[in-house]
Amino acid sequence: xxKLSSEKTINALREEIQRHEDLYYLHENPEISDREYDELIxxxxxxxxxxxxxxxxxxxxxxxxxxxxxxxPEFVHRRPMLSLDNSYSIExxxxxxxxxxxxxxxxxLEYVAELKIDGLSLSNHYLDGRFxxxxxxxxxxxxxxxxxxxxxxxxxxxxLRSSAAKVGPEIEVRGEAYLPRxxxxxxxxxxxxxxxxxxxxxxxxxxxxxxxxDPAMVAKRRLDMFAYDVLAGGRKPFATHWEALDWMExxxxxxxxxxxxxxxxxxxxxxxxxxxxxxxxxxYEIDGVVVKVNSTALQDEFGATGKAPRCASARNSPKARxxxxxxxxxxxxxWAHRGRSAPEQASRRAWPRPHRRRRIxxxxxxxxxxHQMA
Ligand code: 3B8
Numbered sequence: 258x259x260k261l262s263s264e265k266t267i268n269a270l271r272e273e274i275q276r277h278e279d280l281y282y283l284h285e286n287p288e289i290s291d292r293e294y295d296e297l298i299x300x301x302x303x304x305x306x307x308x309x310x311x312x313x314x315x316x317x318x319x320x321x322x323x324x325x326x327x328x329x330p331e332f333v334h335r336r337p338m339l340s341l342d343n344s345y346s347i348e349x350x351x352x353x354x355x356x357x358x359x360x361x362x363x364x365x366l367e368y369v370a371e372l373k374i375d376g377l378s379l380s381n382h383y384l385d386g387r388f389x390x391x392x393x394x395x396x397x398x399x400x401x402x403x404x405x406x407x408x409x410x411x412x413x414x415x416x417l418r419s420s421a422a423k424v425g426p427e428i429e430v431r432g433e434a435y436l437p438r439x440x441x442x443x444x445x446x447x448x449x450x451x452x453x454x455x456x457x458x459x460x461x462x463x464x465x466x467x468x469x470x471d472p473a474m475v476a477k478r479r480l481d482m483f484a485y486d487v488l489a490g491g492r493k494p495f496a497t498h499w500e501a502l503d504w505m506e507x508x509x510x511x512x513x514x515x516x517x518x519x520x521x522x523x524x525x526x527x528x529x530x531x532x533x534x535x536x537x538x539x540x541y542e543i544d545g546v547v548v549k550v551n552s553t554a555l556q557d558e559f560g561a562t563g564k565a566p567r568c569a570s571a572r573n574s575p576k577a578r579x580x581x582x583x584x585x586x587x588x589x590x591x592w593a594h595r596g597r598s599a600p601e602q603a604s605r606r607a608w609p610r611p612h613r614r615r616r617i618x619x620x621x622x623x624x625x626x627x628h629q630m631a
Pocket of ligand 1: 338341371485547
């Protein structure tokens with residue numbers, strides 16, 4: 258009897274905590290303070306310690322349960338995790354559009370424009386709806402298994418929501434983990450107080466955090482993640498990227514709300530300009546805009562041609578950040594600037610890589626899963 262009632266209380270508490278996590282992480286609209294949230298967690302932890310048989314791997318208390326790791330085991334990605342790092346001018350963006358239009362052969366061609374978050378890519382694995390593994394991109398073929406650390410990221414659901422359609426037993430959700438600027442600043446202030454060197458940028462701080470050996474330290478860093486792609490059994494489960502984004506949102510991931518289904522390359526360019534002026538208000542660093550062919554069938558076809566650019570991007574000339582009291586002029590003209598510097602081989606880059614701040618990048622790709630590494 259007592260068992261039954263603690264089970265009920267535990268379930269109710271978990272649901273309550275889940276609701277507050279959603280309000281906080283998905284809707285950015287918390288109803289309770291961090292302290293009240295911690296109290297709920299403490300209560301749940303207490304009950305679970307009295308009833309250890311009721312602990313489940315997807316309980317919110319299990320986000321920081323892991324022991325410090327002794328280095329991270331290697332994990333071979335089921336599909337290579339490519340990176341988007343080629344830079345193209347605006348003319349090339351248009352040329353790419355023309356090729357896509359031809360390829361679509363009269364079929365309606367759509368693009369999805371979304372933000373390119375400046376963080377580090379993670380691959381999160383779910384088996385029968387439960388989070389089982391989190392892996393860094395690494396060199397694209399092999400990453401590091403950082404599961405215990407990824408569990409601490411509260412915007413990574415430990416259990417997929419049932420409101421999302423079942424698309425298969427083995428799900429991989431790829432996303433970009435990052436540190437909000439606010440958190441980054443707090444961490445640096447703390448480091449300074451303790452006489453430790455400041456992190457140069459949020460990306461380095463995030464990269465450092467995910468590779469911390471002690472998950473309790475990772476949890477303190479308060480990493481966040483925006484999901485950007487989903488695979489089911491190693492394949493894209495949806496006909497369009499737009500549907501994939503929608504599914505991830507339903508499944509409980511954070512998907513960046515700044516995204517647009519574009520009917521033309523002009524709409525893509527409009528989106529890029531709009532984001533450029535919004536950039537400083539975002540609360541996190543971006544690397545520009547990613548542009549994806551919406552149709553997954555077309556992505557495959559496009560990828561199969563092999564010689565087409567996988568990724569196109571235009572960027573601003575790098576310049577110093579202006580003081581926040583100055584408003585930066587819209588930069589439609591600087592779009593055409595050819596700011597291409599030495600090619601960056603992200604896949605072989607030493608990690609964490611140096612941070613580049615002032616540029617907008619637009620990237621379009623039509624990669625098939627069968628694509629080889631660059
Ligand atoms: C294909 C699609 C790499 C990426 C991708 O916010 C590929 O889509 C990728 F080979 O790295 N940083 C994003 C972000 C990153 C990628 C992506 N979409 N929004 C990001």
